[in-house]
Amino acid sequence: MRRENTTKYALLGLLNFRPMTGYEIRQLIEESIGHFWHESYGQIYPVLKKLHFRGLVTRKKCRKAGKPERHEYGISAKGRKLLFEWLSREPKQERVRNELLLKLHFAFMGDVEDHLRNVMQYCKRQKEKIKTFEWIRSDYFKPLQKDPGFPYWEAELSYGLHITKARLEWAEETISKLKRIARKPVTKGA
Amino acid sequence: MRRENTTKYALLGLLNFRPMTGYEIRQLIEESIGHFWHESYGQIYPVLKKLHFRGLVTRKKCRKAGKPERHEYGISAKGRKLLFEWLSREPKQERVRNELLLKLHFAFMGDVEDHLRNVMQYCKRQKEKIKTFEWIRSDYFKPLQKDPGFPYWEAELSYGLHITKARLEWAEETISKLKRIARKPVTKGA
DNA sequence: AAATGCATGTAACGCGTTACATGATTTT
DNA sequence: AAAATCATGTAACGCGTTACATGCATTT
Numbered sequence A, B: 001m002r003r004e005n006t007t008k009y010a011l012l013g014l015l016n017f018r019p020m021t022g023y024e025i026r027q028l029i030e031e032s033i034g035h036f037w038h039e040s041y042g043q044i045y046p047v048l049k050k051l052h053f054r055g056l057v058t059r060k061k062c063r064k065a066g067k068p069e070r071h072e073y074g075i076s077a078k079g080r081k082l083l084f085e086w087l088s089r090e091p092k093q094e095r096v097r098n099e100l101l102l103k104l105h106f107a108f109m110g111d112v113e114d115h116l117r118n119v120m121q122y123c124k125r126q127k128e129k130i131k132t133f134e135w136i137r138s139d140y141f142k143p144l145q146k147d148p149g150f151p152y153w154e155a156e157l158s159y160g161l162h163i164t165k166a167r168l169e170w171a172e173e174t175i176s177k178l179k180r181i182a183r184k185p186v187t188k189g190a
Numbered sequence C: 001a002a003a004t005g006c007a008t009g010t011a012a013c014g015c016g017t018t019a020c021a022t023g024a025t026t027t028t
Numbered sequence D: 001a002a003a004a005t006c007a008t009g010t011a012a013c014g015c016g017t018t019a020c021a022t023g024c025a026t027t028t
Helices: A006-015 A022-033 A041-053 A077-087 A099-105 A112-140 A150-183 B006-015 B022-033 B041-053 B077-088 B099-105 B112-140 B150-183
Strands: A057-062 A070-075 B057-062 B070-075
Touching: A006 A022, A006 A041, A006 A057, A006 A070, A006 A077, A006 B099, A022 A041, A022 A070, A022 B099, A041 A057, A041 A070, A070 A077, A099 A112, A099 B006, A099 B022, A099 B150, A112 A150, A150 B099, A150 B150, B006 B022, B006 B041, B006 B057, B006 B070, B006 B077, B022 B041, B022 B070, B041 B057, B041 B070, B070 B077, B099 B112, B112 B150
Parallel strands: none
Antiparallel strands: A057 A070, B057 B070
C-alpha cells in the first residue's frame, strides 16, 4: 500500500471554493485551517503543477492591473470527482509524535527545571490559543453564519477549543506536579 | 536551519534505560510510549547503525542460547551527553495534520452521512483508548510506583486521558450536530 | 522436511521542508 | 535609485514508510 499524498486533496478542496493562485491558497490555509493543517510553498506549487498535468485542475494566466504575472488554478470536473471520492472515504489515522511527552518520558534522567519550563511554555501557548479561538468565534465567524459550511466550521473550532482546554488543564496539573518533584527530589525523599 | 532527526534521541533515551537490540527497542516503544511516539524498523536499524558509526552507542554481538545472532546496543558516554543536551532544550512544536478535520472543512460539499460515520468511528476509538488508559493506570503501573520515572509516566498517561476525553466529548457533541444536519439539510431549510 | 515465526537488516521511494533563485512592484 | 515586499517557482536534501531479503530456530 503506497503512501497517500493528502496535499493534493487539500488543494482540490480549497480550489472547489473558488479559483485561486498558489499564493492565495497558502494564505487561505493559514487563516482558515491553520489550526489543524499546513502546507508549504515548496509543496503547493509542485503539487499544483502535477494536478494540472493530470487534468485535475485548470490553469489560467491572469495578469491583474499593476501586478506581476500569476497563474490562477481552478478545479476541473475530473478533479472534483476525485475530491468527492476522497471525501467519502474514511480519513486515515494520524500518527502522532509528541516531542514534549517524549522528553517527559526521559525527564527523570535530566533536570526537572528544564521540563517544568517546557510545560509552562506549553501552558502559555494553550492560553493564547484559546483566546484566538474565542476571537474567531465572536468576530471572524459573524459573516459566515449563513454559509452551508458553517456548522462544520463551528465543529472544527469546537474541536480546537475542546483539545486546547484539555491540554491547558493537563499542563496546569502537571506544573504543580513538577513543582512538587522539584522541591522534593526522589533521590532524597523519605 | 536543518531538520532535526528526533528518532536518534528517542533511541538514545531508551538505550539509557538499558542496553537493547533494535527489535527490543521497537517492542518497548509499542508498549510504553506507543500513545505518543512511533518508530519503524526501517528507521530504527539504520539510525542505530549511524549512531554506532558516530560513537554514540556501543554495539555488542550477543548470541543467547538457541537464538539467532543479534546486536545489542548500549548508550556511550558521548551518546549520553548528547541525550542530556537534547533533553535540556525546548521541544520543537509539532505540526499537526488532522485529516478528519480537513474532511469536515469540505464536508458540506459531500454527503453528511459519510462524515457522520467518520466521527462515529472516531468516537468509538476514543472510548477504546480510554479503557486502555484506565487499564494501564490500574494494572500496568502497579509495579512501577517506586520508580524515579513514575511521576512523569503518570503525567504522560494523564495527558492521554485528558486529550482523549476531550476528543470523545467533541465527537459526541459533533455527532448530534451532524444528525441534525442530516435530518434538516441546509438547502431545504426554512 | 516444510512451514511458520523471530530477528535483523537493506532498498526504493516519495513526501515535505528549507534554502535558494528570480523578477516585478511598491515604498522610501 | 535602493530597499523591501509580493509572487512564483526550483533544487537539494533527508526523514520515514513500505516492501523486500535473509537466515536461524521452532513447530508441525
